[in-house]
Amino acid sequence: MAKQLVAEIKVQVTGGQATPAPPVGTALGPHGVNIGQFVQQFNDQTREMAGTTLPVVISVFNDRSFTFVIKSPPAAVLLKQAAQVAKGASNPLKDKVGTVTQAQLKEIAQVKLADLNASNIDNAARIIAGTARSMGITVVD
Known part of the structure; x- marks a missing residue:
């Protein structure tokens, strides 16, 4: 069975400094996404942009997997x-x-x-x- 998109979440997170605390935890928690896994992947990809606020669009699927796209800073x-x-x-x-x-x-x-x-x-x-x-x-x- 193909993955179905359940939710698309938009948050702004500081590059390289994401934590499971709000806004990340409160946005991802209700959808059952592994918050620690997202935080680790996000921080790895944005380490060189540390300290800059970055908009992120997170796509959550029905099997609780996710993908995310990092946009340019505001x-x-x-x-x-x-x-x-x-x-x-x-x-x-x-x-x-x-x-x-x-x-x-x-x-x-x-x-x-x-x-x-x-x-x-x-x-x-x-x-x-x-x-x-x-x-x-x-x-x-």
């Missing part, structure tokens, strides 16, 4: 790293917390291109620039 996380700020502005219209250059936007767009709804780097950079503006980060040339 644009907000990459922008905070590029601008070297701890968090975005609470009021982005009035407060500006940092700046990024067009070159940095293109680098981030290159990383995010597969996960964005954009056909080329320039359009992806415009999407990332919109995220930067909503965080209170100024884009300079």
Whole structure:
């Protein structure tokens, strides 16, 4: 009998630092997945991205086996790293917390291109620039 997809779970986990504690344990526990096995496989695959928040899509099958796909880090996380700020502005219209250059936007767009709804780097950079503006980060040339 073929495996049937039972659930598709989306969580954000810090690269190389997954633990059975929430959010991983609470997301996988009800589906009967071996949490320790997921944590070990995830940490092995993301060891070089330690400290970066990564979205993960976990597919759980009827025999309690699973597969997972690691997506690129969220644009907000990459922008905070590029601008070297701890968090975005609470009021982005009035407060500006940092700046990024067009070159940095293109680098981030290159990383995010597969996960964005954009056909080329320039359009992806415009999407990332919109995220930067909503965080209170100024884009300079």
